[in-house]
Amino acid sequence: MSDVEGAIAQARDAATAAGVAVRPLTLEECGTAAALLAGLWGVPPVGLPVLVALHHTGHYVAGAFVGADLVGVCVGIVSPGDVGLHSHVTGVLPELAGHGVGAAIKLHQRAWCLERGIETIRWTFDPLVAGNAWFNFGRLGVTLERYVVDFYGETRGGTRPELGRDRVLVAWDLTRARGPVAVSGEELPLLLAADADGRPQVRTAPPDVPEAAIAVPRHIERIREEDPELRLAWRVALRETLTAALADGWRVTGFSRDGRYLLARDS
Structure with missing residues (x-):
């Protein structure tokens, strides 16, 4: 075939x-x-x-x-x-x-x-x-x-x-073409995550780590309707974190089902 x-x-x-x-x-x-x-x-x-x-x-x-x-x-x-x-x-x-x-x-x-x-x-x-x-x-x-x-x-x-x-x-x-890939970023250091109140918290990855992750809300559509200011905060935080990571040599290798961009950086 x-x-x-x-x-x-x-x-x-x-x-x-x-x-x-x-x-x-x-x-x-x-x-x-x-x-x-x-x-x-x-x-x-x-x-x-x-x-x-x-x-x-x-x-x-x-x-x-x-x-x-x-x-x-x-x-x-x-x-x-x-x-x-x-x-x-x-x-x-x-x-x-x-x-x-x-x-x-x-x-x-x-x-x-x-x-x-x-x-x-x-x-x-x-x-x-x-x-x-x-x-x-x-x-x-x-x-x-x-x-x-x-x-x-x-x-x-x-x-x-x-x-x-x-x-x-x-x-x-x-x-x-490929089928679904089951991946998880739970063990990776986070460059962006939600704090206890659900607000974005920018973090710094430990030096020399080859992999990291960026977490985003699972239901941003709901936040769009319920709290536009929170959605804007997430927009700004993701924009700054992801663009900085890409400029620093990180590349996106996937996305996990629990809402994390998976990043890798060549040593």
Whole structure:
């Protein structure tokens, strides 16, 4: 079985396990897709005219369906300079979160890319969201390329207002897909952790240690709603700690299920 055939089979199996069908959208379905994304984000991450233009020019515009109902959307832009794909947005209806729909979509995207000779997908995500970090590092095996402060600028509208829109840019090597990796950072010294009141506490790693970790809240979405000031404190602390660590030669090697970025530094 070729790599492409294997990727197609893996995507098909993931979709079956999640109870969905994942496929490219038709032009007529773009309106439903744009409405679904607008409902999830409040401020549409991609409007209908742009979605139609991307569909028309052969970029990745796909959806997950339960029967005839669209339940998830993913949009990617082919980047000719490095023959890669920038995955702009992936959204799944909240009631299907945790059912494997996101994994099914990403594996379909991987197969779509490999069929076209594309071997790398890049995207950004909020490094404060532990669930996304685990999915990206633990499930897919991405590599962190850089931390970007206020990647999308500031926003005050929509149903999901942000206090700092920092993102990390990650790359997914499609030639080495892997399954979930069970890792724990419990034994590692922490560069950032929560104190007894749940507030971020920046720490200094012992000298000459080759590995360390950065802990983030398990449910930053809840903090966003209940205590915006605390969320901002975590945003600033993670921004300062992670950017300093990367500048000092640390690299992210994974993310644990208990909410820790795992770091290593070459001796």
